[in-house]
Amino acid sequence: MFNELINFFNDLIYFIKYVIKGSEFLLNSVDKRLGFVIIFIFGSIFGSFINVLIYRLPLEMDFVFKGSFCPKCGVPIKWYHNIPIFSYIFLKGRCYYCKQPISIQYPIVEFISGIIFGLLYLKFGITWDFFVLCMFYIISVPVIVIDFKYQIIPNELTIGGTIIGLFFALLKSLLSFQLDSSISLGFLDSLLAIIVNVILFLIIYYVSFGVYKKEGLGFGDVKLAATIGAFLGLYPSLVSFFFSFLFGSVLGLIIMFVNKIINYKKVNLLRKYVFSSIDYLSAISVVYVVNTDIDKKNSVYIAFGPFMILGAWSSIFLTNFIIDILFGDYLLF
Ligand SMILES: [Zn+2]
Numbered sequence: 205m206f207n208e209l210i211n212f213f214n215d216l217i218y219f220i221k222y223v224i225k226g227s228e229f230l231l232n233s234v235d236k237r238l239g240f241v242i243i244f245i246f247g248s249i250f251g252s253f254i255n256v257l258i259y260r261l262p263l264e265m266d267f268v269f270k271g272s273f274c275p276k277c278g279v280p281i282k283w284y285h286n287i288p289i290f291s292y293i294f295l296k297g298r299c300y301y302c303k304q305p306i307s308i309q310y311p312i313v314e315f316i317s318g319i320i321f322g323l324l325y326l327k328f329g330i331t332w333d334f335f336v337l338c339m340f341y342i343i344s345v346p347v348i349v350i351d352f353k354y355q356i357i358p359n360e361l362t363i364g365g366t367i368i369g370l371f372f373a374l375l376k377s378l379l380s381f382q383l384d385s386s387i388s389l390g391f392l393d394s395l396l397a398i399i400v401n402v403i404l405f406l407i408i409y410y411v412s413f414g415v416y417k418k419e420g421l422g423f424g425d426v427k428l429a430a431t432i433g434a435f436l437g438l439y440p441s442l443v444s445f446f447f448s449f450l451f452g453s454v455l456g457l458i459i460m461f462v463n464k465i466i467n468y469k470k471v472n473l474l475r476k477y478v479f480s481s482i483d484y485l486s487a488i489s490v491v492y493v494v495n496t497d498i499d500k501k502n503s504v505y506i507a508f509g510p511f512m513i514l515g516a517w518s519s520i521f522l523t524n525f526i527i528d529i530l531f532g533d534y535l536l537f
Pocket of ligand 1: 275276277279299300302303304
């Protein structure tokens with residue numbers, strides 16, 4: 205029994221190895237522009253899946269086996285009406301059956317996902333880091349949108365994401381001798397990161413609860429800290445929290461400032477302002493103000509999940525950049 209399990213695992217590792225090697229060979233040897241187009245198509249298909257997650261997870265609907273359907277009339281969507289980006293254009297943004305408008309969010313998420321996958325491919329090629337970051341991206345976008353809209357982060361994303369991240373780290377440990385990778389050091393690193401981050405965020409959770417007598421963070425944020433740890437490993441995830449709190453407090457200050465100028469009773473005025481505003485940053489902060497429950501003490505709740513995700517991606521791409529600026533080569537001369 206135990207031997208069979210080990211054999212199965214060995215086969216699995218060889219299979220994964222050949223999938224990676226095969227796609228590496230195919231896509232790293234073709235022209236980068238052609239590769240980008242191919243990866244863009246894959247990315248937009250995953251973008252379509254991300255839309256499914258965004259819609260279904262908060263409603264606690266099956267997101268694996270249940271086929272696509274129109275959220276307005278419930279009619280199942282034919283595959284040729286479900287082609288990323290193109291179907292939205294051909295159907296002129298309306299359901300084929302009930303003619304109700306389809307949210308512009310669908311083609312936007314599909315397009316952005318295609319672009320992000322393509323950019324990750326250009327930067328990393330078909331490598332382990334590419335697969336890990338694509339996976340992390342698939343978790344990132346629903347966390348941002350759902351936490352922003354509903355102020356919750358579904359367990360499927362946080363606990364599910366932690367398990368997936370840890371599984372990737374385990375595979376990395378097992379495959380490490382043949383992988384060229386810089387993200388997460390492997391299984392033990394990820395496991396340590398999960399434990400440390402959960403303890404750290406629980407401390408923040410209870411301290412802020414003790415000081416402010418209300419939730420400063422949600423439990424979703426604690427679980428998300430574990431997910432980020434599982435994917436990035438200990439040190440980069442700690443760096444990511446630094447970025448998160450930095451971004452979060454900057455927006456918090458902007459919100460307090462906006463709040464001071466514009467009395468919170470004039471929320472409806474704010475709504476008009478959002479749609480007429482071209483200033484993106486103030487628009488985002490105003491949306492946050494409108495979207496948040498402002499209690500009688502005039503304090504606001506800021507969904508922190510989006511900042512944690514933003515911090516994680518900043519940690520991935522900016523850490524070396526900042527270290528270069530601070531301790532870069534040119535300082536040696
Ligand atoms: Zn419909």
